[in-house]
Amino acid sequence: xxxxxxxxxxxxxxxxxxxxxxxxxxxxxxxxxxxxxxxxxxxxxxxxxxxxxxxxxxxxxxxxxxxxxxxxxxxxxxxxxxxxxxxxxxxxxxxxx
Numbered sequence: 001x002x003x004x005x006x007x008x009x010x011x012x013x014x015x016x017x018x019x020x021x022x023x024x025x026x027x028x029x030x031x032x033x034x035x036x037x038x039x040x041x042x043x044x045x046x047x048x049x050x051x052x053x054x055x056x057x058x059x060x061x062x063x064x065x066x067x068x069x070x071x072x073x074x075x076x077x078x079x080x081x082x083x084x085x086x087x088x089x090x091x092x093x094x095x096x097x
Contacts, residue, residue, distance in 0.1 A: 014041035016082035023050045034058055038066050044081050053094045 012018060018037055022029040029047045037045045038061040045058040045066070054073055058066040059081060072078055074094055079087045 012040070012042065015043070017044045017046065017080050018042050019046045019048065021048045021050065026051065030056060034066060035064075037061075039064055046078075048093065050095055053097065055090055055094070 020029045020033065026047070026049055034045060034047070038058070042061070043059075047056040047058075049056060054071050055076075055078060057068075057070045057072060057078060059068040059070075060066065072090055074091050074097075076090050077087050078090060
């Protein structure tokens with residue numbers, strides 16, 4: 001499969017939260033797949049960037065793009081919009097330095 005081709009038939013059309021773990025696929029996950037999820041009924045999209053040890057959080061889609069994109073680094077915590085009582089430390093799922 002072409003590394004830049006998004007398998008649209010394998011992407012969810014709706015979800016509360018989609019999490020991608022990326023290394024070689026980072027460009028596609030932050031580009032094409034982020035746009036596809038923004039255009040679908042996905043409430044929140046996270047990309048775990050293994051190379052940079054960061055979490056890129058996409059929220060608030062306007063139906064074509066994400067209007068809020070935040071990059072979090074080790075030591076930070078994140079709370080999914082759909083699960084406000086759940087706070088996760090990034091250090092728990094990022095690779096160690």
